[in-house]
Amino acid sequence: MAEVSFKGVKKSYGRVDVIKGVDIHINDGEFVVFIGPSGCGKSTLLRMIAGLEDITEGILKIGGRVVNELQPKERGVAMVFQSYAIFPHMTVRENMAFGLTIAGASKQAKEQKVAEAARILQMEHLLDRRPSQLSGGQRQRVAIGRAITRKPAVFLFDEPLSNLDAALRMDMRMEIGRLRRQLGTTMIYVTHDQVEAMTLADRIVVLKDGEVMQIGAPMELYHEPANRFVAGFLGAPSMNFLNVDVLDLDGEAATIGNQSLEPIRVATKRRPFRKGGKAILGIRPQYLREAPSGKGMLHGTVALAERLGSETVVDLTLRDGRELIAAFDEDKIFEPDDALELMFDTALAHLFPEDG
């Protein structure tokens, strides 16, 4: 088991900076998820930990040891790849024992550790098969098994569930959660799937364009996003953003409003705003409620309503022509062009400066 820490880590390909100075500290035994849109550098960071990418600048430590210049095998990490990357010419047993074979472990030790990993992953009956005879989920299990047998200090997962179908993905997600509780090893997991991130992580690192946007517990990020990017990235349907005018400003709150929004007071959370200036109001679709006629804060008409059974997602056109999504947690019937007034708890709204 080990801690992992990035200090001012940068990575450039020629003149293109893909990682622009990252500081992250991951505690021993912690499950951390790197999340972000494609090209944000999350996989690059993971590959740096594995030793598959050079570090242009900065310091990377695993278990207190600087590993910048160390070969992958000297780092004590194991990695599970999106494409499974199990060896097609070896049986499941040989695949799982690969790291031990390389390390020159005795036959007995290999047998014992493979048996143990197979038991944990419930795949004892598959040990003599070849990868071509396995399903996608089973192959990914072999890849995880190969990682377990060596008892690494850090587990790295690079979008391990992306190639699986939806049902299997859920099973494997739970399995990884279970595995994590069983092993207690430091795990770093890269995904673009926010459900995986929210359900598995102790802490989430949100990345964008090679920079850390926010680090925190899943609910912290959900309820207190540090900026507009994080606010919009987590949550489905994603948060609504409205351009508003700052009508008044006092110590801790701002009075805001626009053509479609009645003036309301929203906490500024020490972010900089200017009276008479512009701001962006963020409100999650789930926090919007229908208001009695004449008492709504937001006014619009229904453009589209999607009934999902357990919830109803409504696409509204506001008075100023902008769109807004509202999600009601019950089955409701709306017709296009119905006028709709909405209200929300202003404590659940977020106010962001215009530039982020």
Next chain:
Amino acid sequence: MVINPDNYGLRLFVRYLVLSLIALIFIFPLVFMINSSFKPDSQLLADTSSLRAFLPVGDISLNNYFGAFQRAPVGLFVFNSVLVTGVTVLLSLLICSLAAFSFTFLQWKGRDVMLSIVIATLIIPFETIAIPLLLLVSKLPWIGLEGLEWGWLNTYRVQIIPWIADGLTIFLFVQYFKGLPGELIEASRVEGASWWQVYYRVVMPLSGPVLATAAILKFLVMYNQYLWPLIVVQQENYRPVMVGLGYFFQLNVAWGEVMAYLTLITVPVLIFYLFLQRAFIASIASTGVKG
């Protein structure tokens, strides 16, 4: 579309007929060679004007084979060729795959330039470098059983070493290695494998098709060697089969014996091909899909 069974059967018949005809055209020279090897020269020459040339009829005997063995040390030539070819093929597979491994998976300065140079050697015909190479090998040192000696002429090594590494084989391996999933290599690195272990535990076991292709191509080049051994080997002891063919064109040409000799030296090629046929076809098929 509904397939008319009669029509389908007819189309199949025509297809097989055409393919069989093409196969016959390719097989005729071989049939002619084998048949003629059993006939005396007078009949052989007379038969060439009719279809009898392809049939084992008339005065059939093994005399030509006895004659061939008398005229030339056939066994020695076949042995020399098989030895030189076998050793070259094996060393070539090892050296060229290692070079390609380095070109594909390792990072080093000047790598891409070097690969371009290696591939560029493909366009240089052997004839243009034959004489400079001859001058070179005639002066190279060697440490043998009798200590240091100079000059490689009249040896096996002069027929083997210059042919081990070549641009085409390296290029074949590079192309194949590039097609292997990169994550397999990365996974083995993370699992602790050294580059050497990646080579022989992961990359080589997955390279069956390209090994077969490279082996067959190299085998054909080596077994058919003529010009190079002709100029570097003057002693009979080290002579390969193709140079040995010259023995049959000195003084009076005995066509029957030529055919018998050719039949004899074709046998190793057929054995080798049958041995690797499946892998060879598989590799052609797979490169076809990829390319």
